[in-house]
Amino acid sequence: MPVLAEVISALDALWPRGTAEDWDAVGLVCGDPDTPVDSVLFAVDPVAEVAEEAVRVGARLLVTHHPLYLRGTSSVAADSFKGRVVHDLIRNGVALHVAHTNADRADPGVSDALAGALGLRVVGPLVPDSADPSGRxxxxxxxxxxxxxxxxxxxxxxxxxxxxxxxGVRAAGDPDRPVRTVAVCGGSGDGLFAQVRAAGVDAYVTADLRHHPASEAAEAAGFAAGGPALVDAAHWATEWPWCEQAAAQLDAVSDRHGWALRTHVSRRVTDPWTIHAPSAPADHDVPTTTPGAPN
Known part of the structure; x- marks a missing residue:
């Protein structure tokens, strides 16, 4: 059975910390490097219910995509929900490790998992890493x-x-428009519109599309007669396929080393939105009167 330091070393080889963005907070958040690890849980968000799940399944390591303390902290006191997560994990002997933008840039990475889920054959990165001579x-x-x-x-x-x-999933574009080539970016991707247009793809799948960037991209596509259609899904949903991919990667490492690790993937939906009320069809004008108001 490996100790935590050995497992973390394997994870760092899969998703090198040095490839993370400067503003990111990746790596080991809590845990004793000398503690034996026999079970690992993968999840997107380090929220309370996921920490509870890690304890329940007997995991000794929780690996999440999103950081717990992205903007840093001066306290892990249990009088905050983040501090409570840290206390609950430590009290139950569960370490926490984060692979965020380093997992986004990796080969394979978060967007490879998203592309695979959609049945796409990947031909290359949307924004190549200049430090990678292989271009992958x-x-x-x-x-x-x-x-x-x-x-x-x-x-x-x-x-x-x-x-x-x-x-759910929403799209901007002609419903009958043919789609063959697709750019994908797991998580928030409206900062990559210039690269998407340069790629000349038929559609772009990402999350968290804001009104103004999406509106401008849709208008530019119509003006240029060839820009991509937009497909917007929930942030959590576009990154969740990585959890299964990451677990499979660690399984392969475990098999090579004879570690006999048990890996689990959290299927708890930790997307923050919980209610969706469908509106009227979007292909007609706003009514001239407000419902419930006098004519």
Whole structure:
């Protein structure tokens, strides 16, 4: 059975900390490097219910994609929800390790997992890492479907492939537009529109698309007659496939070393949105009167 330091060394080889963004907070958050580890849980968010799940399944290490303390802290007191997570993990002998933007840039990384879930054949990164001579690492991925399909059908494909969330999946573009080449970026991706347009893809799948960048991208696509359609899914849902990919990667390492680790993937939906109320169809004008108001 390996100790925590050995497992962390293996994770750092998969997702080198040095490739993380300067503003990021990755690596070991809590845990004794000399503690034996026989079970690992992978999840997107280090929230209380995931920490509780780690304890319940007997994990000795919780690996999450999102940092617990992204902006740093001067206290881990249990009088805050983040401090409570740290206390609960330590009290139950569970370490916490974070792989965030270093997992985004990795080969394979977060966007590879997203592309695989959608049935795309990856042809390369959307934004190559200049430090990678192989040209395989970087942000986002560009892929292609086996055959083209209408945007409406592709949007349904995305919704069926990703875990269900209250938000669901929405798209901007002609429903009948053919989609064959696709750029993907797990997590927030509206900062990569310039690279997506340069890639010349038919559609872009990402999360957290804000009104103004999305509106400008859609208008530019119509003006240039060739920009990508946009497909927007929940942040958590676009990154969750990485958990299964990461668990499989650690399984392979464990098999090579004879560690006999047990890996688990959390299936708890930790997307913060819990309710979705469908509005009226979006293909007609706003009513001239407000419901409930006098005419």
């Amino acid at each position: 690492r970087g942000l986002g991925r560009v892929g292609e479907l086996e055959r083209a399909e209408p945007l409406a059908a592709f949007t349904a494909r995305v919704a069926a492939a990703l875990p269900a969330t209250a938000q």
